[in-house]
Amino acid sequence: MSSPSQARRRQLRTWRPNPNGSGLLPVHATDQGDEEPRCLVDLASNDYLNLAQHPELIAAATEEIKRSGVGAGGSRLVSGSRPVHDQLEHQLAQWLNRDRVLLYPSGFQANLAAVLALADRRTPVLADRLCHHSLLTGVQASGARLQRFAHNDLIDLNRKLERCRDRHPGQQPLVITESLFSMEGTSPNLSAMAELCSSHAARLLVDEAHALGVLGDGGRGLSHALPHKAVTMLSGTFGKAFGSGGAFLACDADLGETLLQTSGAFRYTTALAPSLAAAALAALTLMQRHPNWSEELLATSQQWRSALAAAGWTRPGGAGPILPLVIGSDQAALDRQQTLEAAGLLSIAIRPPTVPEGTARLRLVVRRLLPDGTLDTLLQALSLSR
Template identity: 70%
Template sequence: MESLPPARRRQLRTWVPAPGSARLQAHGSQAESDPLLDLASNDYLGLNRHPVLIAAAQAELERSGVGAGGSRLVSGSRPVHGALEAELADWLGRDRVLLFPSGFQANLAAISALADRHCTVLADRLIHHSLLVGVQASGARLKRFAHNDLNAVKELLESCRNRNPDQPLLVVTESLFSMEGTSPALMELTALCRQHRARLLVDEAHALGVLGPAGRGLAYGLEGVTMISGTFGKAFGSGGAFLATDTKLGEVLLQSSGAFRYTTALAPPLVAAALAALKLIRHHPDWGQQLVERSILWRDHLQAAGWQRPSGCGPILPLIVGADQAALDRQHQLEKAGLLTVAIRPPTVPEGTARLRLVLHRDLPDETLEVLLRALADG
């Protein structure tokens, strides 16, 4: 730890919601007491403090208590768990959905169900750490390909099939990469996987609720996507996660997944809030597209102001700064202007690509972009 450079040392800061759902206030420091507009969290649709979600969580709290008290296979299952699983399966067009307490656990379970020591996993170089840990735990052989590079995937698939025609293959990617704001060409990727008899796992954590038809994610309706993982701690404004797949693999998860079996069930109030969020998202299928359109406007203005155009078209807009300390300086600069964003530094992102990760929310005031551009110009 002594060798860790000061500009790369992480610090915990505690926040409390301030009046107005788009603002957060630093807790415990008089010097940081002014509320800041939230451009950092993943609450894309602004549902975290939505009255419908709060009411649903409170009602379930009265019915079921704070926690489930046991795993789903012991005494932890509640009617609300089954209700959310069924609603999600219907919304996503999948046979089976299983809930998990966290996205990390869900991804571990997904890899364990789809790969073992006889399998080779081909993974995008920028996939989430939880997926890499899952591959390591499975004992599978890992081969990584350049970010969103279809040609690299094709070459790896062909090489694996030529070497061992019957070897199980699994391709792993995300539909919206959380630090890049980019998305793969999933239609072409699914075609490659079908051609080479490879399973495909897509982590939809950051896309669900925002991207794809009516916010159903970019994997929705694509033939050849074996399993998707998703979370409720982002656009759904709650907590917990899920896996969605076919009947056979759903039963494999239920019968053999340690990440599902040996953990206390997702807290019922969080489940109820996620179910309420899903119903709101289904009732407002245009919310995600509105956020996408706003993100394009922001990208246009940032590019016009001289910044490298943030990649992608979703609500995550990375502004590449380069050096760690320069990114931290930009973070503090924006905080002085009343905007909360966080400098993302290695090892979370590649060396030399420290950045500000700007995140759009549906409930940001209209003047936020003007404030941001003015603050960046002052630096």
């Protein structure tokens, strides 16, 4: 196997959050501590609502550590279940209008579990061409027949569903999409997709990881506005807008019981750390208390899109806080990343295989609380790098 080119080689960088939550400080193994590194404004992380360092989340996690210790010490079905797990599952189910929620230690595990619960080797699976790697890994593990449809293209999806009906009569297809694509910033017409799935008797799995806290009524995601049975299962994470860690699956009561009884990713793993569950519960409480946060974030995101378009960049698609600036070559994207860092801004160059060949990009993330003048600094830095 050939080694990656230097422009595609990944490097692990370590960061220390600034205590005031405004940015990140790079930490290098060679640092002697003589000179404090420059703090970079964080335009890279998925902490969309600036909750990771919110005092209420820190207090909730600290109190739960005092009650329960650092880790759960066992799986949920052995000795690892704590009251905070039950509380979080119950309140999430109410918030999302779902019968059942089950917690998982990571989003990758949750997506694996979701696909394995809905597909086997006989299942035709149709996944958006830009679906997350965890979902595709789940399809591979299930042994299902995978087809990819063009990104957010309902005409292509309909054509492939019709073909499934002809080629695999009697087999219920599974359609997989995301409600906010992490590298594109775009969203499908989920209502129309759900109607299409219903007309073909297909199940629909929606990954809401990047949408929760951001899109939909009060940040409930795009699935919330649809009829109760329109989405078979949705997955979500606490490591993004919730500012914590871990993940969950939400579904109806029967599927929830199936997950409890058969999901290896749930049964055979140590339960989500109670402190992370407590922090996620505190984040949920804040989102319910401040339903305007998501609206304000979306308004700011549109302002940034308009400003970038006015500066000559292709207007990033979508409505959420993920704004990709497609550069092209790997090295050119890395060069622009360095230019932004010199200006005090952190935006990571995303390169293949995470994105298609020839579409290396800067992934800009608008967050709820950014220092005054951040957009002006960004536009000036981008003008210098063109």
